[in-house]
Amino acid sequence: xxxxxxxxxxxxxxxxxxxxxxxxxxxxxxxxxxxxxxxxxxxxxxxxxxxxxxxxxxxxxxxxxxxxxxxxxxxxxxxxxxxxxxxxxxxxxxxxxxxxxxxxxxxxxxxxxxxxxxxxxxxxxxxxxxxxxxxxxxxxxxxxxxxxxxxxxxxxxxxxxxxxxxxxxxxxxxxxxxxxxxxxxxxxxxxxxxxxxxxxxxxxxxxxxxxxxxxxxxxxxxxxxxxxxxxxxxxxxxxxxxxxxxxxxxxxxxxxxxxxxxxxxxxxxxxxxxxxxxxxxxxxxxxxxxxxxxxxxxxxxxxxxxxxxxxxxx
Amino acid sequence: xxxxxxxxxxxxxxxxxxxxxxxxxxxxxxxxxxxxxxxxxxxxxxxxxxxxxxxxxxxxxxxxxxxxxxxxxxxxxxxxxxxxxxxxxxxxxxxxxxxxxxxxxxxxxxxxxxxxxxxxxxxxxxxxxxxxxxxxxxxxxxxxxxxxxxxxxxxxxxxxxxxxxxxxxxxxxxxxxxxxxxxxxxxxxxxxxxxxxxxxxxxxxxxxxxxxxxxxxxxxxxxxxxxxxxxxxxxxxxxxxxxxxxxxxxxxxxxxxxxxxxxxxxxxxxxxxxxxxxxxxxxxxxxxxxxxxxxxxxxxxx
Numbered sequence: 001x002x003x004x005x006x007x008x009x010x011x012x013x014x015x016x017x018x019x020x021x022x023x024x025x026x027x028x029x030x031x032x033x034x035x036x037x038x039x040x041x042x043x044x045x046x047x048x049x050x051x052x053x054x055x056x057x058x059x060x061x062x063x064x065x066x067x068x069x070x071x072x073x074x075x076x077x078x079x080x081x082x083x084x085x086x087x088x089x090x091x092x093x094x095x096x097x098x099x100x101x102x103x104x105x106x107x108x109x110x111x112x113x114x115x116x117x118x119x120x121x122x123x124x125x126x127x128x129x130x131x132x133x134x135x136x137x138x139x140x141x142x143x144x145x146x147x148x149x150x151x152x153x154x155x156x157x158x159x160x161x162x163x164x165x166x167x168x169x170x171x172x173x174x175x176x177x178x179x180x181x182x183x184x185x186x187x188x189x190x191x192x193x194x195x196x197x198x199x200x201x202x203x204x205x206x207x208x209x210x211x212x213x214x215x216x217x218x219x220x221x222x223x224x225x226x227x228x229x230x231x232x233x234x235x236x237x238x239x240x241x242x243x244x245x246x247x248x249x250x251x252x253x254x255x256x257x258x259x260x261x262x263x264x265x266x267x268x269x270x271x272x273x274x275x276x277x278x279x280x281x282x283x284x285x286x287x288x289x290x291x292x293x294x295x296x297x298x299x300x301x302x303x304x305x306x307x308x309x310x311x312x313x314x
Numbered sequence: 315x316x317x318x319x320x321x322x323x324x325x326x327x328x329x330x331x332x333x334x335x336x337x338x339x340x341x342x343x344x345x346x347x348x349x350x351x352x353x354x355x356x357x358x359x360x361x362x363x364x365x366x367x368x369x370x371x372x373x374x375x376x377x378x379x380x381x382x383x384x385x386x387x388x389x390x391x392x393x394x395x396x397x398x399x400x401x402x403x404x405x406x407x408x409x410x411x412x413x414x415x416x417x418x419x420x421x422x423x424x425x426x427x428x429x430x431x432x433x434x435x436x437x438x439x440x441x442x443x444x445x446x447x448x449x450x451x452x453x454x455x456x457x458x459x460x461x462x463x464x465x466x467x468x469x470x471x472x473x474x475x476x477x478x479x480x481x482x483x484x485x486x487x488x489x490x491x492x493x494x495x496x497x498x499x500x501x502x503x504x505x506x507x508x509x510x511x512x513x514x515x516x517x518x519x520x521x522x523x524x525x526x527x528x529x530x531x532x533x534x535x536x537x538x539x540x541x542x543x544x545x546x547x548x549x550x551x552x553x554x555x556x557x558x559x560x561x562x563x564x565x566x567x568x569x570x571x572x573x574x575x576x577x578x579x580x581x582x583x584x585x586x587x588x589x590x591x592x593x594x595x596x597x598x599x600x601x602x603x604x605x606x607x608x609x610x611x612x613x614x615x616x
Contacts, residue, residue, distance in 0.1 A: 156591050158554040251558070270450060
């Protein structure tokens with residue numbers, strides 16, 4: 001009895017120490033990351049752009065000077081502030097119905113960020129699960145999953161997405177689901193590759209040989225090592241998704257035309273390209289800026305997540 | 315062949331589980347009874363497997379249904395449009411190879427110079443500028459302001475009995491090619507950098523071989539191997555990316571047809587276009603694999 005008690009307290013105390021150490025190492029890791037980010041200005045710039053977008057999406061009603069849906073035919077077709085005839089009232093001008101373009105761009109970040117974030121989260125979690133199963137189980141399960149994955153990946157993605165979007169019809173939820181599902185294969189492939197590589201590592205073999213249970217091995221030993229490459233992938237996929245969403249909007253297949261989104265604005269602007277070019281220029285610039293920021297940040301993440309590259313950076 | 319059947323099945327299943335094709339075809343104001351009648355007429359109320367078997371037997375005989383809008387077999391319409399798309403994609407690929415590979419080689423062989431930053435910057439630029447926006451901007455600058463190129467369409471001239479496109483192909487091909495140019499510049503740069511540090515290049519240098527000879531015989535030849543697979547992938551990207559560019563420039567190709575079919579709710583035409591585009595792309599992957607094996611003797615089918 002006494003012995004058992006002693007054992008328990010002993011366990012507890014070591015557990016505590018381990019926790020504290022882990023806590024400290026996590027804090028140190030974050031500090032390290034921050035230092036690396038501070039040193040690499042392009043990564044910092046990328047992150048800043050991304051955070052500004054998220055901020056704009058959350059606080060859109062407060063940030064935009066006008067109601068993005070408010071039509072005002074008297075004030076329609078105003079050029080931007082620096083062009084002849086521009087006013088401070090509408091800094092990026094107004095569209096054919098007199099809606100403020102700047103406000104519409106700010107509201108447009110909502111659609112883009114939402115589709116990008118939710119779509120990627122869905123593909124990330126489902127893809128990682130499927131990839132783990134395929135890589136860890138191997139055999140027939142792996143074969144079936146990978147055949148399906150390769151099949152989807154061999155289809156022309158854009159045609160595929162346009163096709164499904166045309167049938168499902170315009171709604172935000174549909175767009176998120178389309179991207180969430182069609183993006184799974186990429187995550188499956190990367191996860192599986194990583195799992196196959198990790199299984200050969202000494203510490204995984206050691207964990208297996210001392211008889212640790214499969215869930216423990218997967219969640220404690222494999223998953224933490226997966227997060228690095230997968231988060232990097234997610235950054236690039238999110239920027240790609242924002243592009244594809246705008247592209248679908250441009251073809252009139254994304255969110256309903258009444259919702260202000262960058263793709264929809266471009267589609268409207270295209271009809272007036274010859275007379276009011278600013279209607280297409282600025283929403284496009286917003287997309288370019290987003291892609292620029294996320295790619296810079298993704299490049300930096302990729303370098304940092306790869307320890308060999310990190311040494312070079314230090 | 316099995317892959318082909320799988321893709322056919324996949325296109326079909328996806329089409330049907332993602333929604334009822336009938337809802338694509340009817341107008342938004344159709345009554346439920348009308349929808350049901352159309353579903354009955356086209357056989358969409360039968361079990362899925364029966365529908366697939368039916369679709370397959372028809373497809374093998376080259377029957378992909380009739381387009382509602384054109385009142386013609388869908389397959390004929392699609393085949394008619396394929397050459398224009400291939401032409402546009404090839405022109406874009408040619409531009410991308412000329413620009414991307416050149417800049418990549420220059421950047422890779424002069425690391426940490428302006429040329430190098432140019433190669434890396436081009437890669438980023440290609441990734442951040444969406445094709446559909448670039449198309450619009452090019453029209454604003456080169457067609458509207460400078461008037462150098464027509465705003466849309468495919469104009470041709472006749473040479474030896476062939477209808478070849480004139481300068482009207484330049485803007486769409488350039489807009490389409492930017493992403494690929496960037497990718498090629500990036501990959502070429504890193505491939506050249508990698509090969510430059512190989513021992514056989516050092517050996518060649520220490521033998522006192524001329525710079526031109528080292529480049530042509532050792533560096534470029536070996537950097538070309540990874541490029542081939544990338545070019546294959548990029549070509550299929552260009553084929554599907556043409557949906558935006560063809561819409562913007564009214565280029566009479568597959569992408570334009572698909573966009574049009576989608577907006578006019580022409581179900582069989584959508585299905586046929588998507589199928590043939592997938593077919594071309596998959597065929598392309600196969601060809602790339604074969605060329606890859608020819609160039610790199612280390613890779614053989616197991």
